[in-house]
Structure formats: structure tokens, C-alpha cells
Amino acid sequence: MALADNAAVTALSAEDLQWLNGCQAFGLTITVKKTHFMGQGVDSPPDIGISGYKLEVVHDFVYQGSTISDSLSLDTELNKRIGKASTTMSRLTKRVWANNKLTEHTKIQVYRACVLSTLLYSSESWTLHTHQERQLNAYHMHCLRYILDITLQDKVDSILAESPDSSPDEEHEVKEAEATEREERPRVQTPMDTPKSGVKAPEYLQYD
Numbered sequence: 001m002a003l004a005d006n007a008a009v010t011a012l013s014a015e016d017l018q019w020l021n022g023c024q025a026f027g028l029t030i031t032v033k034k035t036h037f038m039g040q041g042v043d044s045p046p047d048i049g050i051s052g053y054k055l056e057v058v059h060d061f062v063y064q065g066s067t068i069s070d071s072l073s074l075d076t077e078l079n080k081r082i083g084k085a086s087t088t089m090s091r092l093t094k095r096v097w098a099n100n101k102l103t104e105h106t107k108i109q110v111y112r113a114c115v116l117s118t119l120l121y122s123s124e125s126w127t128l129h130t131h132q133e134r135q136l137n138a139y140h141m142h143c144l145r146y147i148l149d150i151t152l153q154d155k156v157d158s159i160l161a162e163s164p165d166s167s168p169d170e171e172h173e174v175k176e177a178e179a180t181e182r183e184e185r186p187r188v189q190t191p192m193d194t195p196k197s198g199v200k201a202p203e204y205l206q207y208d
Contacts (some may be wrong), residue, residue: 008063014046036061038070045070064123078132082139085119089143097147107147115143 011017021107023030030050037055039045048055060069060076067077088095096102096110119136145151 014048017048019187020050038068039070047110064122066125074126074128074132074168077126078135081119082135085115088115088118089146104148108144111143111147113115116140 009017009020020030032050032053032055035050035055036058037045037048038058040060045057059071060067062068067080069076092110092114096107119139
């Protein structure tokens with residue numbers, strides 16, 4: 001092996017990393033200024049040195065496109081995923097989302113290929129909490145509403161049209177019913193669910 005770049009070494013203790021000091025004996029040279037150290041699940045990371053040089057301690061770093069954090073939380077990774085997906089959404093606004101010559105089906109296929117794949121990159125290895133699933137789902141639904149040109153006012157107008165003469169008590173009951181419905185929804189929601197009309201969304205809006 002002539003060159004090993006962007007490599008990550010894991011160990012259970014600082015003592016298990018002492019072999020790095022003997023790498024030169026095997027013809028392996030470590031660029032200490034580019035090498036960093038991160039401790040996970042510890043109050044304070046230990047001091048790790050190579051050939052008398054103390055490695056810099058970092059709180060998170062990017063490896064193979066994913067952000068690894070010393071807090072063992074996915075919040076940093078999810079925020080970066082959403083940020084990158086938002087950048088992709090913005091770049092496609094003029095050519096795709098605002099292009100009246102493209103059908104909704106084509107726009108959704110572009111969204112799945114470019115935006116959703118960026119958002120869910122390496123998600124196979126994620127173990128999410130409920131609030132993180134809601135964060136991802138909220139962003140996903142926000143993107144679909146933007147692509148399909150659906151606003152919050154559309155929902156408000158729909159509720160008023162169903163009951164224009166509703167009393168304050170009835171409006172309170174409607175809000176309670178909607179709150180109950182949100183609590184009873186699956187942890188990972190998809191645009192297939194349309195409880196009011198009972199009609200499923202087109203297949204091109206579904207994602208695995």
C-alpha cells in the first residue's frame with residue numbers, strides 16, 4: 001500500500017493507539033499536522049501524541065461524507081444533511097421548480113434523485129430519535145409543498161370552506177381532532193396519507 005489517505009482509526013482506550021508511534025518501523029509515515037483525535041463518551045479526551053507531537057482534539061469531523069460527533073448524537077449530521085439538501089433545492093429553482101414546461105411527475109423524480117438522495121445519504125446507518133424523524137419529515141413535506149405550490153393558506157381556506165358557520169366550540173374541537181391525529185400518525189410519515197379525502201397520493205410522490 002503506497003498511500004493511505006483519509007483513514008480513520010478506532011480504539012477503546014488511549015493505550016490501544018500507542019502503536020501509532022511505531023508506524024515508521026513499518027515504512028508508514030503519518031502526517032501529524034493533518035491527524036486529529038476525538039473522544040466519544042468521555043468527560044475529557046486523553047492526550048494522544050505521535051513522535052512527540054500532540055494531536056489536535058476535535059469535537060466532530062467528516063469521514064466519507066458523514067459527520068461524526070463526539071456527543072454521539074446525529075443532530076450535527078442531520079443539520080448538515082438538511083443544509084446540503086436546501087442548497088440543492090435552491091440551485092434547481094429556476095431550471096426545475098419554476099419551470100412551467102415540466103410536469104409534477106418530472107419535478108418529483110428530480111427531487112427524489114437530487115434532493116432526497118442528498119438528504120438521506122448514509123441514512124442506513126442512522127438510529128434516529130422521534131424528534132429527529134420529525135425534523136426530517138418536516139423538511140421533506142416542506143419541499144413537497146414548495147414543489148407542488150401548496151401553501152398554508154390553502155389548508156386554512158379548505159377548513160373554512162367545510163364549515164363557514166362553525167362556532168368557536170366547533171373550531172376548538174377541530175383543532176383537538178387535528179392534534180390527536182398528528183399524535184396518532186406513524187413515526188415516519190409519507191405523503192401517501194390523506195385522511196380527510198381517503199385518497200392515496202400518486203405513486204411518484206411515495207418514497208421508500
